[in-house]
Amino acid sequence: MKLRIDKMLSNSGLGSRKQIKSDAKKGFIEVNGIVEKDSSKIIDTEKDLVKYKGEVIKYVQYIYLMMNKPQGVISATEDNYAKTVIDLLKDEDKFYKPFPVGRLDKDTEGLLLITNDGQLSHNLLSPKKQVDKTYYVEVAEEVTEEDVKSFEEGIVLKEDNYKTLPAKLQIIESGYPSICLVTIREGKFHQVKRMFKALNNEVIYLKRISMGPLKLDETLKPGQYRHLTEKELIALGGQK
Numbered sequence: 001m002k003l004r005i006d007k008m009l010s011n012s013g014l015g016s017r018k019q020i021k022s023d024a025k026k027g028f029i030e031v032n033g034i035v036e037k038d039s040s041k042i043i044d045t046e047k048d049l050v051k052y053k054g055e056v057i058k059y060v061q062y063i064y065l066m067m068n069k070p071q072g073v074i075s076a077t078e079d080n081y082a083k084t085v086i087d088l089l090k091d092e093d094k095f096y097k098p099f100p101v102g103r104l105d106k107d108t109e110g111l112l113l114i115t116n117d118g119q120l121s122h123n124l125l126s127p128k129k130q131v132d133k134t135y136y137v138e139v140a141e142e143v144t145e146e147d148v149k150s151f152e153e154g155i156v157l158k159e160d161n162y163k164t165l166p167a168k169l170q171i172i173e174s175g176y177p178s179i180c181l182v183t184i185r186e187g188k189f190h191q192v193k194r195m196f197k198a199l200n201n202e203v204i205y206l207k208r209i210s211m212g213p214l215k216l217d218e219t220l221k222p223g224q225y226r227h228l229t230e231k232e233l234i235a236l237g238g239q240k
Protein backbone atom coordinates (compact mmCIF):
# COMPACT_ATOMS: atom_id res chain seq x y z
CA MET A 1 0.00 0.00 0.00
CA LYS A 2 1.29 3.46 -0.91
CA LEU A 3 0.57 6.29 1.47
CA ARG A 4 2.02 9.35 3.16
CA ILE A 5 4.38 8.82 6.08
CA ASP A 6 2.26 10.98 8.40
CA LYS A 7 -0.86 8.97 7.55
CA MET A 8 0.94 5.70 8.04
CA LEU A 9 2.29 6.67 11.43
CA SER A 10 -0.81 8.36 12.73
CA ASN A 11 -2.94 5.41 11.60
CA SER A 12 -0.58 3.20 13.54
CA GLY A 13 -1.54 5.15 16.64
CA LEU A 14 1.73 7.05 16.99
CA GLY A 15 0.22 10.51 17.23
CA SER A 16 -1.64 13.09 15.20
CA ARG A 17 -0.39 14.02 11.75
CA LYS A 18 0.65 17.39 13.18
CA GLN A 19 2.69 15.64 15.84
CA ILE A 20 4.30 13.36 13.24
CA LYS A 21 5.14 16.38 11.07
CA SER A 22 6.91 18.04 13.96
CA ASP A 23 8.71 14.79 14.88
CA ALA A 24 9.86 14.40 11.28
CA LYS A 25 11.40 17.88 11.40
CA LYS A 26 13.26 16.82 14.54
CA GLY A 27 14.74 13.90 12.61
CA PHE A 28 12.80 11.14 14.39
CA ILE A 29 11.76 9.41 11.17
CA GLU A 30 13.92 7.23 8.95
CA VAL A 31 13.00 5.64 5.66
CA ASN A 32 15.33 2.86 4.48
CA GLY A 33 18.02 4.07 6.86
CA ILE A 34 17.90 7.72 5.80
CA VAL A 35 16.39 10.48 7.94
CA GLU A 36 13.24 11.84 6.27
CA LYS A 37 12.19 15.27 7.42
CA ASP A 38 9.21 15.60 5.10
CA SER A 39 6.33 13.63 6.62
CA SER A 40 4.17 14.11 3.53
CA LYS A 41 6.44 11.85 1.47
CA ILE A 42 4.74 8.78 0.01
CA ILE A 43 6.13 5.42 0.99
CA ASP A 44 5.33 1.89 -0.06
CA THR A 45 4.45 -0.16 3.03
CA GLU A 46 5.53 -3.37 1.33
CA LYS A 47 8.97 -2.18 0.24
CA ASP A 48 10.08 0.69 2.45
CA LEU A 49 11.41 0.21 5.97
CA VAL A 50 10.11 2.99 8.18
CA LYS A 51 11.55 3.71 11.61
CA TYR A 52 10.04 6.09 14.14
CA LYS A 53 12.23 7.09 17.06
CA GLY A 54 14.54 4.20 16.17
CA GLU A 55 11.82 1.55 16.06
CA VAL A 56 10.70 -0.31 12.95
CA ILE A 57 7.03 0.35 12.27
CA LYS A 58 5.12 -2.46 10.65
CA TYR A 59 2.11 -1.04 8.91
CA VAL A 60 -1.16 -2.73 9.65
CA GLN A 61 -2.90 -3.40 6.40
CA TYR A 62 -5.93 -5.21 7.66
CA ILE A 63 -8.45 -4.16 10.22
CA TYR A 64 -10.87 -6.51 12.02
CA LEU A 65 -13.65 -5.03 14.08
CA MET A 66 -16.43 -6.68 16.06
CA MET A 67 -19.55 -4.54 16.29
CA ASN A 68 -22.72 -5.05 18.24
CA LYS A 69 -24.90 -3.74 15.43
CA PRO A 70 -27.77 -1.62 16.71
CA GLN A 71 -31.26 -1.65 15.23
CA GLY A 72 -32.04 1.09 12.70
CA VAL A 73 -28.65 0.99 10.99
CA ILE A 74 -27.96 -0.84 7.76
CA SER A 75 -25.12 -3.28 7.06
CA ALA A 76 -23.65 -1.50 4.07
CA THR A 77 -20.77 0.85 3.39
CA GLU A 78 -22.95 3.68 2.13
CA ASP A 79 -26.57 4.59 1.68
CA ASN A 80 -28.34 7.72 0.51
CA TYR A 81 -30.91 7.70 3.28
CA ALA A 82 -30.10 5.46 6.21
CA LYS A 83 -27.19 5.44 8.60
CA THR A 84 -24.74 2.60 7.90
CA VAL A 85 -22.55 0.59 10.25
CA ILE A 86 -19.54 2.32 8.67
CA ASP A 87 -20.95 5.71 9.77
CA LEU A 88 -20.55 4.46 13.35
CA LEU A 89 -16.79 3.98 12.99
CA LYS A 90 -14.09 6.42 14.07
CA ASP A 91 -12.27 8.15 11.21
CA GLU A 92 -9.06 6.29 12.03
CA ASP A 93 -10.89 3.00 11.38
CA LYS A 94 -12.80 4.25 8.33
CA PHE A 95 -9.41 5.02 6.81
CA TYR A 96 -8.95 1.29 6.14
CA LYS A 97 -12.09 1.19 4.00
CA PRO A 98 -13.65 -1.70 5.89
CA PHE A 99 -16.96 -3.31 4.97
CA PRO A 100 -19.39 -5.53 6.85
CA VAL A 101 -19.03 -9.28 6.36
CA GLY A 102 -22.50 -10.27 5.20
CA ARG A 103 -25.69 -8.54 6.13
CA LEU A 104 -27.95 -8.24 9.09
CA ASP A 105 -31.39 -6.72 8.53
CA LYS A 106 -31.94 -3.12 9.58
CA ASP A 107 -33.90 -4.26 12.63
CA THR A 108 -31.47 -7.07 13.58
CA GLU A 109 -28.93 -6.51 16.33
CA GLY A 110 -25.74 -8.23 17.28
CA LEU A 111 -22.49 -9.61 16.02
CA LEU A 112 -21.18 -8.03 12.86
CA LEU A 113 -17.62 -8.45 11.68
CA ILE A 114 -16.28 -5.42 9.83
CA THR A 115 -13.01 -5.80 7.96
CA ASN A 116 -11.12 -4.92 4.80
CA ASP A 117 -9.85 -8.50 4.44
CA GLY A 118 -11.67 -9.66 1.32
CA GLN A 119 -10.30 -13.20 1.54
CA LEU A 120 -11.55 -13.73 5.08
CA SER A 121 -14.92 -12.26 4.17
CA HIS A 122 -15.16 -14.63 1.23
CA ASN A 123 -14.22 -17.61 3.41
CA LEU A 124 -16.86 -16.77 6.01
CA LEU A 125 -19.61 -16.16 3.48
CA SER A 126 -18.88 -18.88 0.96
CA PRO A 127 -21.79 -21.35 0.86
CA LYS A 128 -19.19 -24.13 0.55
CA LYS A 129 -17.72 -23.36 3.97
CA GLN A 130 -21.10 -23.53 5.74
CA VAL A 131 -20.05 -21.36 8.67
CA ASP A 132 -22.49 -21.63 11.60
CA LYS A 133 -24.33 -18.45 12.59
CA THR A 134 -26.26 -18.47 15.85
CA TYR A 135 -29.10 -16.08 16.64
CA TYR A 136 -30.98 -15.27 19.81
CA VAL A 137 -34.59 -15.07 18.66
CA GLU A 138 -37.87 -13.97 20.19
CA VAL A 139 -40.98 -15.07 18.32
CA ALA A 140 -44.60 -14.09 18.86
CA GLU A 141 -46.10 -17.56 19.23
CA GLU A 142 -45.24 -20.79 21.01
CA VAL A 143 -42.40 -22.93 19.65
CA THR A 144 -42.80 -26.68 19.81
CA GLU A 145 -40.74 -29.86 19.55
CA GLU A 146 -42.29 -30.23 16.11
CA ASP A 147 -40.68 -26.94 15.12
CA VAL A 148 -37.34 -28.29 16.35
CA LYS A 149 -37.82 -31.28 14.01
CA SER A 150 -38.79 -29.02 11.10
CA PHE A 151 -35.62 -26.99 11.58
CA GLU A 152 -33.60 -30.23 11.68
CA GLU A 153 -35.15 -31.43 8.45
CA GLY A 154 -34.88 -28.11 6.63
CA ILE A 155 -37.77 -25.75 6.02
CA VAL A 156 -39.40 -24.88 2.70
CA LEU A 157 -39.63 -21.08 2.55
CA LYS A 158 -42.85 -19.50 1.38
CA GLU A 159 -41.81 -17.01 -1.29
CA ASP A 160 -39.53 -19.14 -3.43
CA ASN A 161 -40.01 -22.72 -2.18
CA TYR A 162 -36.33 -22.88 -1.28
CA LYS A 163 -35.61 -25.70 1.17
CA THR A 164 -33.12 -24.61 3.79
CA LEU A 165 -30.26 -26.78 4.99
CA PRO A 166 -30.83 -28.54 8.31
CA ALA A 167 -30.73 -25.99 11.11
CA LYS A 168 -30.77 -26.15 14.89
CA LEU A 169 -33.57 -24.75 17.01
CA GLN A 170 -33.10 -24.72 20.77
CA ILE A 171 -36.11 -23.71 22.81
CA ILE A 172 -35.24 -21.61 25.85
CA GLU A 173 -38.77 -20.64 26.76
CA SER A 174 -41.99 -21.47 24.95
CA GLY A 175 -44.86 -19.05 25.36
CA TYR A 176 -46.15 -15.75 24.06
CA PRO A 177 -43.53 -14.67 23.14
CA SER A 178 -41.09 -17.59 22.96
CA ILE A 179 -37.34 -17.36 23.29
CA CYS A 180 -34.96 -19.61 21.38
CA LEU A 181 -31.57 -19.99 19.77
CA VAL A 182 -31.27 -20.78 16.08
CA THR A 183 -28.15 -21.92 14.27
CA ILE A 184 -28.07 -21.78 10.49
CA ARG A 185 -25.28 -22.50 8.02
CA GLU A 186 -26.39 -20.33 5.14
CA GLY A 187 -27.31 -16.73 4.83
CA LYS A 188 -30.34 -16.39 2.62
CA PHE A 189 -32.14 -13.05 2.64
CA HIS A 190 -34.23 -12.73 5.85
CA GLN A 191 -33.58 -16.40 6.46
CA VAL A 192 -34.42 -16.77 10.14
CA LYS A 193 -37.53 -14.61 9.82
CA ARG A 194 -38.67 -16.58 6.80
CA MET A 195 -38.06 -19.93 8.50
CA PHE A 196 -40.36 -18.98 11.34
CA LYS A 197 -42.86 -17.46 8.94
CA ALA A 198 -43.03 -20.80 7.14
CA LEU A 199 -44.04 -22.32 10.50
CA ASN A 200 -46.72 -19.64 10.96
CA ASN A 201 -44.74 -17.82 13.61
CA GLU A 202 -43.22 -14.34 13.60
CA VAL A 203 -39.80 -13.10 14.67
CA ILE A 204 -40.19 -10.05 16.90
CA TYR A 205 -36.55 -9.66 17.97
CA LEU A 206 -33.40 -11.00 16.36
CA LYS A 207 -29.82 -10.77 17.53
CA ARG A 208 -26.81 -12.62 16.14
CA ILE A 209 -24.62 -13.95 18.89
CA SER A 210 -21.97 -15.92 17.00
CA MET A 211 -20.44 -16.50 13.61
CA GLY A 212 -18.11 -19.50 13.30
CA PRO A 213 -15.68 -19.28 16.24
CA LEU A 214 -16.44 -15.60 16.85
CA LYS A 215 -18.77 -14.82 19.76
CA LEU A 216 -20.41 -11.47 20.41
CA ASP A 217 -18.66 -9.66 23.25
CA GLU A 218 -21.68 -8.97 25.45
CA THR A 219 -19.94 -5.99 27.07
CA LEU A 220 -20.40 -4.13 23.77
CA LYS A 221 -23.59 -2.09 23.86
CA PRO A 222 -25.55 -1.78 20.60
CA GLY A 223 -23.55 0.56 18.35
CA GLN A 224 -20.24 -0.10 20.10
CA TYR A 225 -17.35 -1.98 18.54
CA ARG A 226 -13.81 -3.07 19.24
CA HIS A 227 -10.84 -4.60 17.46
CA LEU A 228 -10.66 -8.39 17.50
CA THR A 229 -8.21 -9.86 19.97
CA GLU A 230 -5.27 -11.83 18.61
CA LYS A 231 -6.91 -15.05 19.80
CA GLU A 232 -10.15 -14.24 17.96
CA LEU A 233 -8.22 -13.31 14.85
CA ILE A 234 -6.28 -16.58 14.80
CA ALA A 235 -9.44 -18.64 15.41
CA LEU A 236 -11.11 -16.86 12.50
CA GLY A 237 -8.15 -17.19 10.12
CA GLY A 238 -7.43 -13.47 9.73
CA GLN A 239 -4.04 -11.96 8.97
CA LYS A 240 -1.95 -10.30 11.64
Ligand code: URA
Nearest residue numbers: 105108190191192193
Ligand atom coordinates in the same frame (compact mmCIF):
# COMPACT_ATOMS: atom_id res chain seq x y z
N1 URA B 1 -32.00 -13.86 9.35
C1 URA B 1 -32.86 -12.82 9.23
O1 URA B 1 -34.04 -13.02 8.99
N2 URA B 1 -32.40 -11.57 9.38
C2 URA B 1 -31.11 -11.30 9.68
O2 URA B 1 -30.74 -10.13 9.85
C3 URA B 1 -30.22 -12.40 9.82
C4 URA B 1 -30.69 -13.65 9.65
